[in-house]
Amino acid sequence: MADGSGIAATMTSPGAGRVPMGMMQRFLQRRSTVAFLLCLPLIALIAGFVIYPAFYAIYLSMLNKKMTTFVGFGNFAFLLKRHTFQLVIFQSCLFAVTAVVLKAILGFILAHLMHNIPGGNQKIWRGLLLVPWVIPLALSTLTWWWMFDPSYSAFNWILNQFGLENVPWLGVGWIARICTITVNVWFGTPFFMIMYLAALKSVPEQLYEAAAIDGANAVQKLFFVTLPMMRNIISITVLFSLIVTFADFDIVRILTGGGPQDMTHVFATYAFQVGIQSGDIPLGAADSLFMFPILAFAAFFVLRGVTQRTKEIAT
Amino acid sequence: MAEVSVRKVVKEYDGGVQAVKGIDLEIADHEFVVLVGPSGCGKSTTLRMIAGLEEITGGEIWIGGDVVNDVPPRDRDIAMVFQNYALYPHMSVFDNMAFGLKLRKFPKDEIKRRVDEAARILDIGMLLERKPRALSGGQRQRVAMGRAIVRNPKVFLFDEPLSNLDAKLRVQMRTEIKKVHQTVKTTTVYVTHDQIEAMTLADRVVVMNHGIIEQVGTPQELYHNPTSRFVAGFIGSPAMNFLPCRIEEAGGGGLLVRVGSALSIPIPAARTARYAPFKNKEMVFGIRPEHLVERREVGKAGFEPVELLVDVVEPMGMETMVHFFVDGAPVCARIDPATHAAPEEMLALTADMNQMHIMEKDSGKVV
Amino acid sequence: MSATTHGTNSLHRQRMWALWGSYAALAVFVIIFLVPPFYTIITSLKSSAEISAQDGSPWMVKHPSLENFWYLITYSNFQTYYLNSVMITAVTVVVSMVISVLAAFSLSRMGFWGSGVLSTGVFLTYLVPPSLLFIPLFQIVGSLGLINSVWCLILLYPTLAVPFCTWIMIGYFSSIPKELDEAALIDGANYLQILTKIFIPVAMPGIIAATIFAFTVAWGAFLYPLAYLYTSNQMVLTVGIISDLIRGDVFQWGKIMAACLLASLPPIVIYAFLMDYYVAGLTAGATKG
Numbered sequence: 014m015a016d017g018s019g020i021a022a023t024m025t026s027p028g029a030g031r032v033p034m035g036m037m038q039r040f041l042q043r044r045s046t047v048a049f050l051l052c053l054p055l056i057a058l059i060a061g062f063v064i065y066p067a068f069y070a071i072y073l074s075m076l077n078k079k080m081t082t083f084v085g086f087g088n089f090a091f092l093l094k095r096h097t098f099q100l101v102i103f104q105s106c107l108f109a110v111t112a113v114v115l116k117a118i119l120g121f122i123l124a125h126l127m128h129n130i131p132g133g134n135q136k137i138w139r140g141l142l143l144v145p146w147v148i149p150l151a152l153s154t155l156t157w158w159w160m161f162d163p164s165y166s167a168f169n170w171i172l173n174q175f176g177l178e179n180v181p182w183l184g185v186g187w188i189a190r191i192c193t194i195t196v197n198v199w200f201g202t203p204f205f206m207i208m209y210l211a212a213l214k215s216v217p218e219q220l221y222e223a224a225a226i227d228g229a230n231a232v233q234k235l236f237f238v239t240l241p242m243m244r245n246i247i248s249i250t251v252l253f254s255l256i257v258t259f260a261d262f263d264i265v266r267i268l269t270g271g272g273p274q275d276m277t278h279v280f281a282t283y284a285f286q287v288g289i290q291s292g293d294i295p296l297g298a299a300d301s302l303f304m305f306p307i308l309a310f311a312a313f314f315v316l317r318g319v320t321q322r323t324k325e326i327a328t
Numbered sequence: 329m330a331e332v333s334v335r336k337v338v339k340e341y342d343g344g345v346q347a348v349k350g351i352d353l354e355i356a357d358h359e360f361v362v363l364v365g366p367s368g369c370g371k372s373t374t375l376r377m378i379a380g381l382e383e384i385t386g387g388e389i390w391i392g393g394d395v396v397n398d399v400p401p402r403d404r405d406i407a408m409v410f411q412n413y414a415l416y417p418h419m420s421v422f423d424n425m426a427f428g429l430k431l432r433k434f435p436k437d438e439i440k441r442r443v444d445e446a447a448r449i450l451d452i453g454m455l456l457e458r459k460p461r462a463l464s465g466g467q468r469q470r471v472a473m474g475r476a477i478v479r480n481p482k483v484f485l486f487d488e489p490l491s492n493l494d495a496k497l498r499v500q501m502r503t504e505i506k507k508v509h510q511t512v513k514t515t516t517v518y519v520t521h522d523q524i525e526a527m528t529l530a531d532r533v534v535v536m537n538h539g540i541i542e543q544v545g546t547p548q549e550l551y552h553n554p555t556s557r558f559v560a561g562f563i564g565s566p567a568m569n570f571l572p573c574r575i576e577e578a579g580g581g582g583l584l585v586r587v588g589s590a591l592s593i594p595i596p597a598a599r600t601a602r603y604a605p606f607k608n609k610e611m612v613f614g615i616r617p618e619h620l621v622e623r624r625e626v627g628k629a630g631f632e633p634v635e636l637l638v639d640v641v642e643p644m645g646m647e648t649m650v651h652f653f654v655d656g657a658p659v660c661a662r663i664d665p666a667t668h669a670a671p672e673e674m675l676a677l678t679a680d681m682n683q684m685h686i687m688e689k690d691s692g693k694v695v
Numbered sequence: 696m697s698a699t700t701h702g703t704n705s706l707h708r709q710r711m712w713a714l715w716g717s718y719a720a721l722a723v724f725v726i727i728f729l730v731p732p733f734y735t736i737i738t739s740l741k742s743s744a745e746i747s748a749q750d751g752s753p754w755m756v757k758h759p760s761l762e763n764f765w766y767l768i769t770y771s772n773f774q775t776y777y778l779n780s781v782m783i784t785a786v787t788v789v790v791s792m793v794i795s796v797l798a799a800f801s802l803s804r805m806g807f808w809g810s811g812v813l814s815t816g817v818f819l820t821y822l823v824p825p826s827l828l829f830i831p832l833f834q835i836v837g838s839l840g841l842i843n844s845v846w847c848l849i850l851l852y853p854t855l856a857v858p859f860c861t862w863i864m865i866g867y868f869s870s871i872p873k874e875l876d877e878a879a880l881i882d883g884a885n886y887l888q889i890l891t892k893i894f895i896p897v898a899m900p901g902i903i904a905a906t907i908f909a910f911t912v913a914w915g916a917f918l919y920p921l922a923y924l925y926t927s928n929q930m931v932l933t934v935g936i937i938s939d940l941i942r943g944d945v946f947q948w949g950k951i952m953a954a955c956l957l958a959s960l961p962p963i964v965i966y967a968f969l970m971d972y973y974v975a976g977l978t979a980g981a982t983k984g
Contacts, residue, residue: 047886048805052813055798055861062854063820066831073831123724129717140970141725144732147966147973149915151933152955156731159738159948165746167734167753199728204977211978253822260824263917267937281826281918288830289922298830305827312822319818381877402883414874418896427892428882475882 074299078292088299097275098283102303104190105279109259112197116258117251119198120205127206128213139210146203154267157196158183161268186276189269193277196264201257205250212246213239249318252311259311260304280304330392330482330515331357332378338386339373339539347373349539350387355517360509362518364526365536365562372487374536375519379485380404392482407476408485412492413468415460415475422456425474439478446477449511450504466497473505477512484509486518490525502528523563527551535559552683557612557692560685566617566649568685569659573613575606575686585613585684588655596630596681603686606695614685614694617649620661623676630682636661641669650675739763739953746948763953772927773954776935780914780958783848783931787913790849791856792906798857799864800890804876814865821858825918836923847923848931852916856909863908863976867901868894904976907965914962932958 077084092098123142127135145153160167161182169179183189220238229237240247262281265271271278271286278286280303288297332355339348348370355361363371376382378389380401388395396404407428415424422443429439447453450470460468469489476484489505490498506529509516520526526533527547535542535550535558543550543559554560560568571587575595578584583595583603595603625631636659642649643665650669652659661677669675687694738746740759751757767773801807802814832851833842841847871894879889895902920934927939936954940947966973 044805044886045807048801048807048810051797051801051805052807052810054794055817055857056813058794058854058857059816059820062832062835062851063823063828066828066835069835070828070831073834123721126717126721126724129713130721136970138721138725139974140967142721142728143966143970143974144963145728147911147962148732148959149911149917149933149962151915151917152936152959153731153735155937155951155955156735156738159946159952160731160734162946162948165749165753165948170753199731203728207974207977256822256824260826262826266917266921281824284826284830285918285922289833294830294834301827301830304824308822308824308827312819315822316815316818379877379881381880401877401881402885406881408878408881410874410878412872412874414872414878416875416879416893416897418899427879427884431883431888475878479882 070298070302073295074302076295078295080295084295088296089303092296092299092303097278098300100275101278101280101283101300104277105259105304107190108194108197108261108265108279109255112194112201112258113251113254115194115198116201116205116254117247119202120209120250123202123206124209124213127210139207142206143203145200146207150200150263151267153200154196154264157192157199158268161192183269184273186273189273189277193265193268196268197258197261200264201254205254208246208250209243212243216242245318245322249315249322252315252318256308256311256315259307331355331359331390332392332483332515332517333390334374334378334387335390336387337374337377337384337389339370339377339382340385347539348377351536351539351541353534353541353544355515357515358513360506360516360518360529360531361534362520362526362530362532363534363536364520364523365542367521369536370539371519371521371534371536375485375487375517378483378517379406379408405479405482406485407479407481407483408487409469409472409476409489411488413460413472415468415471417460420457420459421452421463421471421474424460424471425478428475428479442478442480443474446474449477449508450474465493466501469493469501470504473508477508480514482515484514484516484518486516486520488520489518490520490522498525505529524565527563533563535562537562553694554685555694557614557687557694560614560687560694564616564618566660566662568614568616569620569657570687571613571654571657571659572689573611573686574608575603575611577607583607585686587613591634591636591654593632593634593679593681595684598630598682599684603695606686606688610689611695612687612689612692614687615679615681616683617660617662619680619683620659621678621680622663622667623678626678630680632679632681634677634679635674636677638669638671638673638675641671735952735955735959738948739956741949743947743949763949764957766950767954767957772935772939775928776930776932776939777957779845779930779935780932783845783852784910784913786849787852787856788906788909791853791860791909791913792902794853794857795860795864795905796890796895796902798861799868800894802861803865803868804894805886817858817861817865820854821862825855825916829918829922832919833922842923843925843929845924845929845931848916848919851919851923852913855916856912860905860909863905864898864901867898871897900972900975903969903972907969907973908976910965911962 073080074088075083075085077087127139127142130138159165163181163184166179166182168182172178172180180188182192216239220242221234224234224238259279260281261279262285265277265279265282266285269277271282275283280300284297284300287293287300332353334351334353334355336350336352337348338346338350340346351370351374353361363374365371373382377384378391380396380399384397388397390396391404391406416427419427425443425446426439429442434442443456444453447456450473452467452470452474455463455467455471460471463471472489486505490501493501502525505518509529518526518529527550530547532544532546533550534544537558542562543555545553550559550563554563557570561570571591573585573587576584576586576592578594581600582597583600584592585595586592620634623633626633636652636654638650639653640651642651645665648663648665648667648669650661650663652661652675661675663669663675663677667675685694734754737754737756740756740761740763742758742760742762745756745758798817802810802817836842836847836851839847839850841850875893875897876889879893884892915933917933920931924930924934927935930938932954936951936958940951940954
């Protein structure tokens with residue numbers, strides 16, 4: 014391409030008359046090949062253990078218990094008609110929504126309290142409040158179970174000291190539901206606090222000063238400065254937590270195993286009981302798949318929020 | 329050490345946007361060439377193509393007698409100084425400067441010798457153990473230059489290296505860069521948007537606009553003989569005054585410049601022949617503020633008296649800027665601070681018409 | 696108090712009230728939040744006899760002893776669980792980090808056809824909870840012959856860690872100025888050298904945060920080991936404690952709590968020393984990109 018004709022061709026039609034494939038182009042092409050190879054383990058992992066199982070789950074959910082015949086949507090219809098499963102749907106939603114709302118409110122309060130106190134101390138307090146989040150959930154739930162224990166309950170001992178009756182913590186449906194939610198709130202609130210605290214810190218101090226000069230009081234500052242500035246993080250955190258809480262397994266499994274009378278079962282624990290323990294793989298798969306729509310819904314909005322946020326940061 | 333030549337180089341981005349539209353440029357060995365122009369004029373893209381960081385869409389780039397279009401940056405034997413310095417934050421100053429040599433497997437004592445030598449030239453010997461974050465802006469700039477010097481490359485490339493410094497430091501580093509070039513004499517291509525930087529540093533300045541080269545020349549040539557209105561306006565600060573005008577016949581075979589109804593100034597006899605073909609055409613009259621001064625030396629050839637109504641006065645200490653409106657267009661004069669000038673008063677000025685320029689209205693070509 | 700300074704003083708007093716009020720409220724929260732870990736420690740120090748005696752407050756320990764810990768440390772099953780947990784976690788962390796760092800480097804800097812879609816896909820995968828796919832994975836693991844083998848966890852845990860690790864590494868890598876790799880490119884580095892000599896050292900906080908995340912996930916996972924492992928020689932801590940120390944209706948609470956404490960120790964220690972990285976990793980998901 015060092016001859017004059019090559020240049021002339023390039024000049025007359027810059028778009029079409031590209032120089033023939035040179036080292037640079039080969040270099041660039043090789044670069045994208047290398048880029049692809051570097052991603053290959055990731056792609057293999059996602060394809061093999063996420064995408065394939067997802068489709069496989071759909072296939073499985075359409076088989077009979079012995080996995081010999083195709084039953085279409087039979088398993089889904091069967092589940093929907095079952096009283097236990099109706100409870101599962103109700104409880105999963107109750108569990109997720111109540112827990113997430115409580116976590117969001119408590120986290121918000123904690124983040125504000127934390128934001129009030131000076132930096133050095135903040136680190137210590139933050140460190141203490143994060144402990145529930147750090148202990149593996151399966152292990153801390155064991156402690157909760159022990160504290161709720163019917164015969165040795167440490168909580169009941171306190172109630173007795175005030176002259177109150179023993180409470181059958183995990184023995185009665187509604188109380189057990191409240192207990193599972195409590196444990197989840199205890200575990201998840203620190204996460205909300207940390208996210209909100211990070212968001213609070215990112216609100217420029219001048220905005221508050223400007224609002225103060227404009228005559229805003231504390232409540233108005235909260236509604237017109239803090240909340241709008243944090244909106245994106247709040248929604249990302251809430252939706253993300255909704256996914257995690259909705260699909261929670263550890264707490265219910267350890268605390269109640271779904272009882273009493275299936276009144277605390279959620280999708281994940283029920284799928285485990287049906288699919289793994291009772292060996293009805295297709296029914297368990299169908300049960301899990303019921304989670305998909307709400308997860309997809311939340312995931313869509315999380316992704317949108319994150320993309321928006323990325324753009325905000327970029328500009 | 330090497331010459332660089334850019335031949336009919338085109339850069340087209342995906343989507344058909346042409347950043348560089350076929351430019352030609354010959355840079356001699358040891359020469360210091362500055363590419364200058366407003367943002368988006370293609371100067372940085374040109375530099376990055378020379379560096380090999382951007383693919384060349386069309387044309388050829390030669391460094392030291394070889395076409396380097398297809399040569400990856402590491403094999404072009406160039407060194408580059410970036411606007412944000414691009415120092416490796418986790419390495420000490422020494423390691424920053426030695427990194428390129430280490431990758432090229434230079435022996436340890438040779439690396440040490442070269443780094444020490446560069447540190448001596450740049451006066452950063454006492455900083456070698458520090459991390460970049462512990463350095464001031466000017467020191468980082470020196471380290472970035474040191475990283476280029478130790479490699480002893482064929483060409484130095486500078487991409488707006490002083491933009492992140494404050495005004496005072498910028499002037500100081502400018503001198504520094506010039507001194508370094510006088511010492512090491514490596515062929516240098518330097519990109520900036522600051523015309524003063526371009527004028528002070530360059531052997532030759534390349535003014536670019538909209539992906540083409542407007543003019544190439546020494547700083548003096550560009551200042552005194554700009555070939556286009558763009559170059560005339562871009563070089564010099566404060567910028568040249570531009571006034572719409574007509575060339576008209578004056579008594580005795582001479583010509584004059586008429587600006588609206590208010591102003592008419594005779595054109596020096598030496599230029600009569602040059603402007604005669606443009607008689608009675610709509611043209612643009614250009615005169616620099618420094619050629620519009622307080623009343624003096626009247627009677628000398630080409631020094632014409634002008635009287636204007638003052639709008640704003642800006643004393644700057646060593647000189648005073650006075651702003652006027654002539655026929656609706658802003659005009660600036662640079663006068664001696666001792667001269668009395670006040671708003672809403674008439675001020676007697678002298679226009680040095682030997683330094684005037686006449687441009688075509690549409691093409692902007694200086695005639 | 697003089698009249699002239701009254702105004703500033705009341706403002707000052709108001710601030711002091713807000714500050715001490717915040718401290719008081721935080722203290723209440725901290726006490727409530729730390730009740731379970733506190734109770735874990737108390738119980739772990741009690742002998743079985745003291746627990747079943749049930750006299751006096753369960754919140755106090757009368758005869759503290761380390762017998763539960765001693766029992767666990769010398770109990771071969773518990774040793775096995777611990778070793779399995781350590782081994783599986785270590786392998787998971789290494790594998791996950793290698794996969795994520797390579798992919799994040801490629802996605803944030805090199806790019807190829809479809810890399811944008813892949814980045815989004817990575818994030819979506821991060822949002823897939825383990826309880827959604829554990830049933831088909833049970834079949835898949837079964838067909839690979841890995842049921843009741845630690846290897847199935849080594850295979851599956853990275854799916855839990857890699858998406859998030861990749862995501863935050865993309866964030867950290869993208870925040871490295873492009874001029875830095877261009878400078879390295881001109882200095883003569885190839886892509887591998889840019890990754891190992893520039894990107895990894897510069898993005899070290901991100902690497903640490905991602906490593907901590909991978910560690911936490913692998914150490915605390917409960918559903919997969921519960922579903923796929925059933926003999927004690929293959930079990931990990933989270934599941935082993937429950938299945939081993941709870942025999943029918945006999946709850947050895949002292950030992951269970953001591954085991955919980957020992958099992959929680961590695962994450963707590965890492966957290967105590969690297970809290971800032973831990974928090975950075977936690978918030979990175981939403982703020983980094």
